[in-house]
Amino acid sequence: MNAEYWAALGSRRGAGESLGSWLRAGPLGAQVVDEPIAPELEVPQLYCPACRVEEAGRRRWYTREEWPTDGVVCTTHALPLLLCNAPPTRLRSRHWSPILRGEFRALGEWIQQGSAGELGRAIARATCARSDPRVAYSRAWAEAQWHLWAIEWPVPAAPRLPASGNLVPLHQRDRLALSAIVHRLYLALETGQGTLWPALPIRPRVLRWLEGRIRLLRPSWRLHLGRCFRDITKPPR
């Protein structure tokens, strides 16, 4: 009898549920975690408030196969994902405005399609490049996140980073913010419609590097670059 047999005894597998998530819900439960069969269960897992199985009067939340480990939005329900150390016993979703739901959905689809590859990575790198060596996160990122927070995105008003000052945003809400910021910048560069914030201040060296990437990968974006990023050493226009 294998682990899947045991899992099936304990619980129905949710639509799109990952094998690891299902095994944990089975009668072997936490025991499975000690086995090499599901090493991903040793780290916190993502959960969506609407991804759940209802069985015999109880609710069970689960993790989907299709979510990337750094996912931020449920691709089925367009809801922000939560990072939990153990399967949650209660998970409530807030009531989001139709505008935010639309933005969550667009962001989830964009990430599922690979976050626009090299151009997306270049925008993320420029946005995260430190502007002051004494501050762990960049001013560009902090300013954009504040604007998201101000229009009721479920993100903190400023990035919260681990004490090590590591730029990898380990907090799930920071990860959501950074993904949303890069997505908006990408759309603004593509369409010229602008973001909802003033051009983000980055260091001249980073700006030149980004210009170089854009010249190489998508020359048409140069027209809109000035609305998205500006030289931090010069006063805003």
Ligand SMILES: [Zn+2]
């Ligand atoms: Zn979901």
